[in-house]
Amino acid sequence: MSTFSRYFSPRRRALACAFVLAALAPPTALADAAYPNRPVRLVVPFPAGGNTDQVARLLAQSLTEQMGQPFVIDNKAGAGGNIGVDNVAKSAPDGYSLAYSTLSTYALNVGLYSKLPFDSVKDLVPVALTVRVPLVLVVPASSGIKTLPELLQLLKSRPGQFNYASAGNGTSSHIACHVFTRMAGVDVQHIAYKGTGPAMTDLLAGRIAFAMDAPSVVNPMIKAGRLNAIAVAVPQRMKSLPNVPTFDEAGMKNFRAYSWNAIWAPAGTPAPVLDKLNAATNKAVADPVNAKRIEEAGVVAFPAMTRAEVEKFMRSEYDVWVPLVRTMGVKLD
CATH class of the missing domain: 3.40.190.10 (Periplasmic binding protein-like II)
Structure with missing residues (x-):
């Protein structure tokens, strides 16, 4: 056996290959694999203490426990939720700034405001649905x-x-x-x-x-x-x-009135990060302790959905609610 073969045993060759592959991997891929390695900001665009804020805090605690980094609630209220969501839409697309918001900022406000500082479809990417809020x-x-x-x-x-x-x-x-x-x-x-x-x-x-x-x-x-x-x-x-x-x-068939909560990230956030967040959020919602508290709050948990399923649901909601709101002729700006 040659000196080369003796020195580069199968185990050493495998380790060497791993080091080479790691060196060749794009920096973003390495960052995605390590996500999260610092606190994550979860922006709630409504005041503290409200229904949306309460569910957000419940899930943030579970996400913190699952992912090993703090998910910190940041209440940025104002303009019907637009201020907080705009802040996230303009944040770096790295998974460290997320929005925990509602049907209102995604679709209703599109029909209520003549001009929004962000595009809820183009500037944000859905992560996960959490709860439906029936009226x-x-x-x-x-x-x-x-x-x-x-x-x-x-x-x-x-x-x-x-x-x-x-x-x-x-x-x-x-x-x-x-x-x-x-x-x-x-x-x-x-x-x-x-x-x-x-x-x-x-x-x-x-x-x-x-x-x-x-x-x-x-x-x-x-x-x-x-x-x-x-x-x-x-x-x-x-x-x-x-x-x-x-x-x-x-006696009134097909009348539906509700809102829903979801998590969004800035457009351009890497898919592996979004997938991690989606899986962790689905797990948080399904956790028996959380499920009981969600039920006690009078809201209804969504079943686990993939990101593709979440996006399909949201687009169907957008197509229903935006035209309906516009027919009301109400403008808030």
């Missing part, structure tokens, strides 16, 4: 109304004399109620409040006929007997409100 139609308990037919009968008896409340122009609650009144063929006036709190105050006082909002907002008042839940705007009954019918069951 619940509620009336003051003092009204005595307990069913959808009873509510519609009242609204039709005095056209134009009743009001519905929303948390503001262009919010999910506004759009949901607008579509509901159209489908039901009733003439009801919209009152836009500056947030959910004032809207619920007037609803509880009986100054407003009805409203739609997320379970996290209305469930405590339903359980306290202050609001009557008429229907949930999703295909199946909710575990947190098992005795409340769907709109289909209540």
Whole structure:
């Protein structure tokens, strides 16, 4: 055996090849394999304490545990969520700045604002879907109304004399109620409040006929007997409100009203990084402890999806909601 063969044993030759391949690998490939090697910023474009923020913090803790680096919540609220999402869209596409946002900043705001500082389709890439936020139609308990037919009968008896409340122009609650009144063929006036709190105050006082909002907002008042839940705007009954019918069951077929949460990254983020994030987020959502807390929050977890499936879902939502919002003629700028 030659000196060369004795020195370069099979094991040494394998190690040498590995070193050569590593030296030849592009720097980005090595960085992708090591991701994450420092804290990741998860931007929530809404105030702390809200429904979106609460779920984001729950999942950030799980992502931190899985990936070995802190996922730090950064609340950047304003302009209907546009400020925070724009900040991520303009960040380096390296996986260290992510947006945890909603249907609103992805599609609804496209129809509500004449000009946005970012393109939600071109400047951002979907990572994973997390939860769907169904809306619940509620009336003051003092009204005595307990069913959808009873509510519609009242609204039709005095056209134009009743009001519905929303948390503001262009919010999910506004759009949901607008579509509901159209489908039901009733003439009801919209009152836009500056947030959910004032809207619920007037609803509880009986100054407003009805409203739609997320379970996290209305469930405590339903359980306290202050609001009557008429229907949930999703295909199946909710575990947190098992005795409340769907709109289909209540007599209005195919009415859907909801929002959803998801994670996005800046366009151009490497695919291996996106795949890691997708897998980790799916695992976080499915974790039994997280799943229980998600259910208690009154939201519905999405099943695990690949990035391709997530993108397909989002584009279908975009194609539905953007034209619908534009037909409402509401502009926020």
